[in-house]
Amino acid sequence: MDLHTLTRDLHTKNDSKIVLLVGDGLGGLPQTPGGKTELETAKTPNLDRLAKEGVLGSSIPVLPGISPGSGPGHLGLFGYDPLQYMIGRGALEATGIGFELKEGDIAIRANFCTLDANGNISDRRAGRIASEESAPIAIKLRKVSIPGIEVFVEPVKEHRFVVVLRGEGLEGNVDDTDPQATGVPPLAPKANDKGSEKTAKVCAEFLKQAFEILKDEPKANGCTLRGIASKPSLPSYEEVYGLKAAAIAVYPMYKGLARLVGMDVIGDSKTLDEQMEVLKENWDKYDFFFIHFKYTDSTGEDGNFEAKTKRTEELDACIPKIMELGPDVFICTGDHSTPAMLSSHSWHPVPTLLWAKYCRTDPCQSFGEAECLKGGLGQFEAKYLMSLALANAGRMNKFGA
């Protein structure tokens, strides 16, 4: 029996409010052995107060030793087992640029490439063509016309663009056409199962017309299709948790991930202050709010310990605005660790704070990695966070008699 079978059966509704505040890449490492992490260095009086009143723990995003990308990292926090629900690369790319995938859509990461006179690939990334140059070329490809299929082409960055195919009977199990080598022609799209044969044919037709449109481009005279994938089919927050959920995010990727689990993406905020305004304005309309803060991750990726510390303080500073609205359950955590020392996502457990009236508080006195080791939530897989949130919100019935 999977976790969602339980939450589906046991959830109940009330007028409680749950807030999940995600500091992307929140966990970190000290700069020197025995030192303090970014979160421990940051002055976070508001999180520390909630840490005293609430319960802490360390969340394992996927499994010990596994460093997740944003997709599996957030699915885990949303309570979707990231090993069960995979988001294909094409679908994640489309989601990342804010493209709203519909049921049945096929999403594809496409690359411009350079072909030589014999049709062999001479550069798999079209010389990493500049975005200003490649975007108009991608837009030209919107001229591709395939009967019965709606074709969307969206520029991304440099040599990358996204193709979405919408139509009846399309499945996503088609191999990449990128041969991962130069001096050879692109591969033909090959279906790996019966259900994906139509998709392979549509891809072949797309490429035929695309190559015709691109033939006079000096660098981007060809393209390859990769990560061909259906829109992932995820049960919604409403269905599995009985929650009317909203996402307040700045970056398209996180809006997209939230949409995949049926959250409404609300507001159009660019800053944390604006996100707080959107939260306040919509407080009465939703049961659950996912608030995403990107900069604890991006500063970590930059390897900038001080900047990550500062961004963590910025995150802390928004807490009073959340708490004055009176949430029943408030959670602050990350989707993974991004230690500045590693300049990348990592496998280290993520500090997690859960504050609620009926949480069983623990001896923790502040919010940080070392303190979390003493916490009442222990070490737990991120996918269990949502059942804990529902329970603390009084939204879960007893299991069995």
Place this chain on the structure above:
Amino acid sequence: MDLHTLTRDLHTKNDSKIVLLVGDGLGGLPQTPGGKTELETAKTPNLDRLAKEGVLGSSIPVLPGISPGSGPGHLGLFGYDPLQYMIGRGALEATGIGFELKEGDIAIRANFCTLDANGNISDRRAGRIASEESAPIAIKLRKVSIPGIEVFVEPVKEHRFVVVLRGEGLEGNVDDTDPQATGVPPLAPKANDKGSEKTAKVCAEFLKQAFEILKDEPKANGCTLRGIASKPSLPSYEEVYGLKAAAIAVYPMYKGLARLVGMDVIGDSKTLDEQMEVLKENWDKYDFFFIHFKYTDSTGEDGNFEAKTKRTEELDACIPKIMELGPDVFICTGDHSTPAMLSSHSWHPVPTLLWAKYCRTDPCQSFGEAECLKGGLGQFEAKYLMSLALANAGRMNKFGA
């Protein structure tokens, strides 16, 4: 999706070195409530220093409450779910005496027994016949000749010996011929599936010839076959982790277990000092070293708290020789606990130390069971140790985008 699917997809190669030092049965219990365990009593300055710099935790070999044998204990440490990968008793017995099983081999634990005039078993263990007496009788059984089948017979101890059958089309699902009772004849070998019928026939032929050879022995005039099993098919370290791995062990069982996962068994050391020499000599040739130390277990099995403590100090004393080689990841743990107080393997979690540049250190100040409870690895299933080792060695890519 199982753990090896992840490590297979995500592992990457670099020139890092990982050392896994296993103190067999390392975990223990205090002699009196509130006292110190063997490991806590032992003076272990080297492990204590690494405990300060590294991260500790408690490893659960199989599941809470389960006391593992050497087979599942080591499979867990090697990252092979011991509930998924079972090693049949015959295969473990053959492995334990250092017999090198090949793909397709059938390994059998055989017992000498005493038959009465009617062919009924009067003693299931041939009066626990002495090894000196039984070994030459076992060797006589090498005269058995079955067309198309290579038959190996190896003495073990007292009434026990090992039979290995090598040939085409042999599968291991054949019932024991030991009726587990006296006053009845041995059972005929019975196949439980189509694929094992040839094995059952070969076993019957083996027994027919064996009974003829044994008929004039006063005690060991019969034998039974038990634990009939194929060589277990385990994916190799190279395949699932991308690691060229070596085992440095003294006892045949541990060499055999390491061979089953594709490690090279190197050197012919009899002491820990010799094992350290072998390590040094082979340092450049492998990515991963499994070093096995038996005596923390055997002294525990003897119920000798002081001896186990001394042996633990001996284990500690070898650490500088490992560390001066400059491993990137060093792990010290056990395959299970063997508290002297119980004189047996036990279910208690096993103290575990992981030292690496990018481990997130914790407040632990020394290596011992109580300290491990405060550790950053928390309590974890042993099977996750290898993904942690790979991550800390920088040998794992990100999961998902």
